[in-house]
Amino acid sequence: MPYDQPIGSGGPQPVPAAVDTDMLHGGRRAPAEDTPIAREAEAAVAAMARSQQPLPRPASTRTMVVANQKGGVGKTTTTVNIAASLAQFGAKVLVVDLDPQGNASTALGIEHHSEVPSIYDVLIERYSMEEIVQPVEDIPGLYCAPATIDLAGAEIELVSMVARESRLQRALSVYHDTMDYILIDCPPSLGLLTVNAMVAGKEVLIPIQCEYYALEGLTQLLRNIELVRAHLNTDLRISTILLTMYDARTRLASQVADEVRMHFPNEVLGTAVPRSVRISEAPSYSQTVMTYDPASTGALAYREAAREIVERYAQVPGQRALPADAEEVAR
Template sequence: MHEYGVSRETESPLDRPSGVSVGGPHVGDVPQPRLAYEYGAPMPSQGAVSSSAPSSGAPVQSTEHVSRETPAADEDDPPLAMEALRAVQILNPSGEIIMPRPDHPRVICVANQKGGVGKTTTTVNLAVALALHGNRVLVVDLDPQGNASTGLNVPHHAGVPDVYDCLIDNVPLAEVAQPVEGIPNLFCVPATIDLAGAEIELVSVVARESRLARAIAGHPEKFDYVFIDCPPSLGLLTVNALCAAQEVLIPIQCEYYALEGLNQLINNINLVRQHLNPTLDVSTILLTMYDRRTRLADAVEQDVRNHFGAKVLNAVIPRNVRVSEAPSYGQSVMTYDPGSRGATSYFEAALELAVRGVNTGGTA
């Protein structure tokens, strides 16, 4: 049993990084004033007593564990220069292939029946990171809310050909996929509100569980990665995604509630493996919304790593306001603010995902 609480010894950080914002079409805005604690600057020691802490005379217990959210900065480089270097590395204007390409297409289902754990954010940012570094990527938005389509700035209003047409009317996926503006090698199959009725309509359809798998297999172009963004449920749409994929990526929020439904998700994945898709494997676990100010985040991380072992990526996604702001501009955080902590974390996660896949023959 873990004792969860807020650490008094960790000062509340100013989580909003500043610097050169790449939001919208204006690149090269005037830099904003730097804040006291920011990404790239050395943080105060966790053993130090906060100046705002009450002087009760009680000893402050320091911990050896340093938050993985805290960057390892080179004190000789100014923070703004470091942020600019990270931005150039992530945007990759030279087009150099930094992330290795798999020897066969990897179809990855991003699933978790709990809402708000970062499924869509993870799908969008991993896809953009891989596409910016030489991989051909397709995103299939299987959530009726259409948030992945919004994050990639792909039209998904009523009347736009979408994944519903592929599932119900057998429209080829190639006729529905749209190129993502400004990101080479990235395509998106949007979702409209019509998809909300697909759960009911699929009930009476022949081979209802494998409709998406056949649509992806029938695409004339071969992609390095196909990411399927699932709705927060375990209905027929999610079952279609599990039947179409070889791998499952599960984003887990660093909160206690995120662990409660995990067993049911794993049980459903095992059922799909036994009866519908024997090649399916939970290949990757990604910890999201990590908040260094709480002991709860560390406790959840340790529980997940103890249970899933090497399946958990070393990269951890912190809570970052830039990640939340990016969709309002129709962008991923990779292009909205490539020097932010959120962009850096997703870049590291994408690189780790790509390297693991190559080292293990295509499965992370």
């Protein structure tokens, strides 16, 4: 399986050069490397160079649940862009869209109207996973199990069904030998769909926005993860926390990042995803930012985050207990 293919459909794009400004210190021009634009350009060039380096393949399929009870934190954006980055590095990746809104399906250019067989049909055992999974045209190695609006009523239907919490786990078992990564995009709630995802997965990836209410709702998410671990899936653990919507110009973003890193020193990635117009624009063209603008700061950040996910957890660490007092995290 190749791991050195070029990133993006059009290959790496050139990084803009630093602007030549007259910043004088005692009559002398400041060194170019001291300007913010030059430092940003240097970091971008280094990131593009790293993106061409091969990545190790996981020893077994890594199933990652992308969850956060709070909406608008970048769950779907993180799911599709991390998945696209991993696929561009040469991995085989499956995105499972478990959100009735179907935003992940839209971003990957997958049709998900009511007539399309979807993950809903798998949960009620009308179709198998092989019958609904579709390849993503622009990115070889990336596949999607789409969601339709029918999924909105799935939680009510699942209540009376046998083994309602483990239906997704059984359906995904056919891909454990063929996929390197399975990323499950959860709805912004903690209902049966999210529980199904947590039973099917082994790792939880939590996107947290660098805003004032960043940790709001995280307490309940941690409790649910603990309940699933105790009763349904002892292998489940929080492996990754990604800071999103990071604005380096504000002190608040730095404070939120520091607080999250204090509570989760081993899980928070070193890469933070900045606010980016390109990231927001990409879904309107049915693309991820990895193909829409591969040289943008958002694409570079997600590519670095994907690399970190691979390298930091190449050797899967042991279980890490959740905080004894989850209330402490939300304070």
